[in-house]
Each structure stands twice: as C-alpha cells, then as structure tokens.
Amino acid sequence: MPFITVRELTLRIKELLESDFLLGNLWVKGEISNYKKAASGHIYFTLKDSYSCVRVVMFRSRARNLQFGLENGLSVRVNGYVTVFERDGQYQLYAERIEPDGEGALYAALEKLKQKLAAEGLFDQASKKKPPSFPGCIGLVTSPTGAVIRDMINILRRRWPAVRIILAPAAVQGETAPEEVARGIRLLNQMPGVDLIIAGRGGGSLEELWAFNTEIVVRSIAASTIPVISAVGHETDFTLSDLAADLRAPTPSAAAELAVPDRVEIKRMIDMHRVRMTRCIQQKKAVYRQRLEQCAKNRVLARPLETICDQRRMVLDQLERQLGKVVQGSVKESAGKIALLAGRLDTLSPLATLARGYSLAFGPDGKVLREARQIKTGDSVTVRLHRGVLKCEVREINKTNDS
Amino acid sequence: MGNNKDVSFEKALARLEELVSKLEEGNLPLEESLELFAEGIELTKKCSRHLEEAEKQINILLEGGDGKPVLREEDM
Numbered sequence: 064m065p066f067i068t069v070r071e072l073t074l075r076i077k078e079l080l081e082s083d084f085l086l087g088n089l090w091v092k093g094e095i096s097n098y099k100k101a102a103s104g105h106i107y108f109t110l111k112d113s114y115s116c117v118r119v120v121m122f123r124s125r126a127r128n129l130q131f132g133l134e135n136g137l138s139v140r141v142n143g144y145v146t147v148f149e150r151d152g153q154y155q156l157y158a159e160r161i162e163p164d165g166e167g168a169l170y171a172a173l174e175k176l177k178q179k180l181a182a183e184g185l186f187d188q189a190s191k192k193k194p195p196s197f198p199g200c201i202g203l204v205t206s207p208t209g210a211v212i213r214d215m216i217n218i219l220r221r222r223w224p225a226v227r228i229i230l231a232p233a234a235v236q237g238e239t240a241p242e243e244v245a246r247g248i249r250l251l252n253q254m255p256g257v258d259l260i261i262a263g264r265g266g267g268s269l270e271e272l273w274a275f276n277t278e279i280v281v282r283s284i285a286a287s288t289i290p291v292i293s294a295v296g297h298e299t300d301f302t303l304s305d306l307a308a309d310l311r312a313p314t315p316s317a318a319a320e321l322a323v324p325d326r327v328e329i330k331r332m333i334d335m336h337r338v339r340m341t342r343c344i345q346q347k348k349a350v351y352r353q354r355l356e357q358c359a360k361n362r363v364l365a366r367p368l369e370t371i372c373d374q375r376r377m378v379l380d381q382l383e384r385q386l387g388k389v390v391q392g393s394v395k396e397s398a399g400k401i402a403l404l405a406g407r408l409d410t411l412s413p414l415a416t417l418a419r420g421y422s423l424a425f426g427p428d429g430k431v432l433r434e435a436r437q438i439k440t441g442d443s444v445t446v447r448l449h450r451g452v453l454k455c456e457v458r459e460i461n462k463t464n465d466s
Numbered sequence: 467m468g469n470n471k472d473v474s475f476e477k478a479l480a481r482l483e484e485l486v487s488k489l490e491e492g493n494l495p496l497e498e499s500l501e502l503f504a505e506g507i508e509l510t511k512k513c514s515r516h517l518e519e520a521e522k523q524i525n526i527l528l529e530g531g532d533g534k535p536v537l538r539e540e541d542m
C-alpha cells in the first residue's frame with residue numbers, strides 16, 4: 064500500500080469538500096464565540112451550537128459590509144462556503160454574509176450599537192440642527208425608483224415649487240444599502256447650497272429597514288453639517304438613524320411635508336400682513352385727517368381774511384390817516400411861509416412903488432434916468448407908469464441939485 | 467447654486483412681520499409709518515413673486531471617478 068503525503072491528503076479532502084454542492088454555498092445558524100478581529104481587518108470566530116463547533120473566517124472585503132457589530136454569544140446566520148485551510152489541515156467556513164438570527168438577536172445587536180453610539184454623543188439633543196424654514200435646495204437620499212421618491216417629489220413640488228431637488232440615489236435594503244446611503248449623505252455634504260437632507264425609505268420588516276440601523280449610516284447622519292430629516296418606514300418604525308437625525312419624520316411623505324412650508328399658507332400669511340399694514344396706515348391717516356379737520360375749523364384758518372388781512376387793513380388805514388394828517392399839516396405850514404415871503408417880496412418890488420404913483424423914465428438908450436443932465440431937449444423919453452408906458456419928448460430941462 | 471434668494475425670502479418675510487408689528491404698535495410719526503408701509507408693500511410683492519416661481523428640474527447626484535459629487539439633470 065503506497066503512502067501519500069500530508070499535503071496530498073489535505074488536497075484530496077479539499078477537492079472532496081469543494082465538489083460538494085451544498086458546501087459551496089450554505090447558510091449555518093449558530094452562536095458566536097472566540098470572536099476576534101485581526102489588525103488586517105479579517106474576522107475570526109467559532110460558530111457553535113450545543114453539540115458542535117466550526118471555525119469561521121470573514122475577510123476584510125466582506126467584513127466591511129457587515130451591517131451590525133459581532134460579539135460573543137450573539138446568535139447569527141452565516142452564509143458562505145466550506146473548504147480546507149491547507150496549512151492547518153482544518154476545514155473552515157468562509158463567511159460572505161452574516162445576519163443576526165431572529166428578532167431577538169437583531170434587537171440585541173441594535174441595542175448594543177445604540178448604547179455604543181449614544182455613549183459617543185451621536186444622539187445628543189444639544190447638537191441637533193434646526194432645519195431651515197425655507198430651504199432652497201433639498202437633497203434626497205433614497206431609492207430612485209418606486210412610490211416613495213415619487214410621493215416625496217410630488218409633495219415637495221406641490222407645497223413649495225421653488226425648491227430645488229437633488230436626488231442621491233441609494234439602495235435602501237440589501238448588502239450595499241448602508242454604504243450607498245452613507246455615500247449619498249456624504250456627497251450631498253460636498254455639494255454647495257444644499258440646505259436640507261431627507262434620508263429614508265418606505266415601510267418594511269426590521270431586516271429591510273436594517274441599513275438605517277447600521278453604524279456607517281448613523282455616523283454619516285451625525286457627521287452631516289447639513290440638517291438631516293430621517294424618514295424610515297412607517298410611524299411605528301424606529302431606527303438609530305431617527306435618533307441621529309436632526310428631525311424624525313414618521314414617514315417619507317411626512318418628511319416632505321415637514322421640509323417645506325405650504326405655498327398657499329405662506330401666500331395667505333403675506334396677504335394677511337398686507338391687510339394688517341393697510342388697515343394700520345388707514346387708521347393712522349384717519350387720525351391725522353381728524354386732526355387736520357380740527358385745525359381747519361379754527362377761526363384763523365376758517366376766516367383767514369378776517370383774522371389776518373382785516374386787522375392789518377385796520378392798521379394800514381390808521382397809518383394812512385396819520386400820514387395824510389402829516390402831509391396836510393406840512394402843506395399848510397409851507398403855504399403860510401410862502402405868503403409871508405411873497406408879502407415881503409412885494410414890498411421890495413419897484414412895481415409896488417409905481418402903484419403908489421411914482422414912475423420910471425428911460426432914456427433913448429433904454430437906461431433909467433436919474434439926473435437931468437443925462438438928457439437933452441428934444442430927446443425921446445420912455446416913462447413907465449404903474450399901468451402903461453408913455454412915449455414923451457423933452458421940451459425943457461431945469462437942472463436942479465435935488466438929490 | 468447658492469440659494470441666497472431663499473435666505474432673502476426668509477429675511478424678507480421676517481422684515482415684513484417686523485414692519486407689521488411696528489405699524490400696529492401705532493406710535494410712529496405719520497411720515498415714518500408711510501415709509502414702513504411702502505417698504506412693507508414692496509416686500510409683499512417680492513415674497514409673492516418668489517411664491518410664483520416655477521418648478522425646478524431635479525438633479526441626480528452621483529459619485530465621480532475621483533470621489534467628488536457629479537450632478538446630472540433628470541426629468542422625473
């Protein structure tokens with residue numbers, strides 16, 4: 064009988080195992096023990112029940128998609144394949160997927176994660192951000208197909224048409240869901256101008272909603288600098304995302320209602336403001352109009368001529384009279400003076416002397432005759448009387464020394 | 467993108483509320499009241515215009531090759 068090497072034996076067993084249809088893809092239920100996460104990121108543990116145990120390894124590439132935290136004592140369902148680890152000659156279960164086994168396990172895992180994240184302060188009320196009253200741009204993280212997204216878009220557009228919508232499509236259940244939802248939230252945070260994020264999905268079983276209970280999604284919500292509204296499932300469904308979100312909406316449709324105001328309501332409010340302002344200003348005007356009318360009734364304004372002009376007219380009349388008096392007085396005085404002066408002038412006039420019977424004689428040369436020797440016999444002499452002139456001829460001259 | 471318009475809508479509405487309560491207090495001089503009233507009417511027009519704005523297109527946000535967000539227009 065020929066010998067075979069250990070290696071040959073191992074390879075033969077390995078071939079045998081790998082040729083088995085069931086061992087190539089199976090689900091195994093059991094409880095975790097000897098759990099260990101290596102620095103490489105690979106996960107090692109023993110899956111056991113009351114009779115047996117099997118070694119399980121999950122490589123880092125798979126472990127990254129784990130939707131909950133593993134720990135000793137947890138009941139799980141492991142999906143994968145069985146083969147031999149040649150170096151140790153040991154068969155192992157290579158896990159592709161691990162799920163909590165049954166609702167009890169699911170809740171236990173959920174509670175564990177909740178306590179861990181709560182201890183880190185991810186659910187603190189103090190760090191909640193207030194969603195804006197009038198978001199200009201809303202990011203939606205949900206499945207791009209189905210009724211949920213259509214309903215949300217319809218409600219958003221009906222209530223506030225001016226809102227801009229950016230959809231970050233994400234699977235909301237299944238293996239890739241946690242990664243895709245978290246990525247959507249992260250990408251929206253990198254977009255400038257996004258005011259609000261709604262992350263959610265429609266109703267489903269606890270397993271179907273599970274993505275919103277995963278650490279990666281909860282952390283992405285807590286890390287968002289943009290306010291996040293969680294909108295997962297129905298009214299009664301609670302997820303860790305709800306705890307991390309800034310606001311929890313009972314359903315996706317309710318989230319859309321919460322996110323934007325109703326245009327009709329706002330319009331009514333603006334109209335109301337206009338009415339109130341108009342009423343105020345009209346009341347104000349009425350008050351002033353009344354004051355104005357009160358003033359208008361005042362005598363000064365009601366009969367302005369009487370109060371303003373007539374009084375002044377009176378003063379003016381008086382002044383006029385005074386002026387008249389002054390002028391008249393001065394004229395009379397002047398007239399008296401003139402008469403006096405004229406009298407005096409009269410006494411000096413030679414004509415007055417003529418009136419008393421004297422006359423003036425002028426020689427042929429027209430000069431006044433004062434002495435007889437100024438003239439010869441036969442000369443013509445002009446004699447000026449008080450009234451009239453005589454042309455005379457000198458017949459005789461008697462020279463005297465009369466002065 | 468920068469939604470300054472929406473910020474200004476919120477501000478305009480807040481200012482409008484402020485004007486209404488100032489006017490309703492009623493102890494302002496007429497001239498100032500009229501000024502506030504004129505400003506308020508302008509604001510109601512501005513806000514109403516904003517409300518009449520048409521629906522916007524929906525964008526789809528995807529991750530680009532460099533991990534940066536990329537927008538795609540979509541008619542849904």
